[in-house]
Amino acid sequence: MHNGTYRIRDYQISHQTSYRYGSPVSMCHNQLHLRTRDVPGQRLLQCNIEITPTPEFHTPWTDGFGNPCDFFSIEHLHHEMSVHATSLIQRHEPYHQWYAGFSVEQLRSELLPQGGGLPSDSTIGGQE
Numbered sequence: 001m002h003n004g005t006y007r008i009r010d011y012q013i014s015h016q017t018s019y020r021y022g023s024p025v026s027m028c029h030n031q032l033h034l035r036t037r038d039v040p041g042q043r044l045l046q047c048n049i050e051i052t053p054t055p056e057f058h059t060p061w062t063d064g065f066g067n068p069c070d071f072f073s074i075e076h077l078h079h080e081m082s083v084h085a086t087s088l089i090q091r092h093e094p095y096h097q098w099y100a101g102f103s104v105e106q107l108r109s110e111l112l113p114q115g116g117g118l119p120s121d122s123t124i125g126g127q128e
Helices: 104-111 121-126
Strands: 006-025 028-032 042-052 057-062 068-074 078-094
Touching: 028 078, 042 068
Parallel strands: none
Antiparallel strands: 006 078, 028 068, 042 078, 057 068
16 A cells, blocks of 8 residues: 555564473463564554463563563473464555666756755866
8 A cells, every 4th residue: 555655564474483392391481572562654453472382371561661572471391382473563664766767867856956956977076
């Protein structure tokens, strides 16, 4: 989608982390930083975090810098653990017009105000 100055794009991001332990583990505590925060030009539309095995405790929170975090603990015997996060992010990106194939003079006349801006090729280095 294009609204003149900015192009609006949606991105789907997937992140998978898996652990396999050498011997069974009875408890683990984990902190995740997998959700993006809203900033100018970027918005989190959706985020889903799947943890296996199912944790006994899982809570989202915000750290002191304003970053979204998750804390969880698995408090039973397990041999492996995995975290899969999927996010849908919307970005408002500047719309750029590409100038391939234009001469330097054409670009100058298109991009710079009349009578201002950069010197012509003949005045660079004090040569006129």
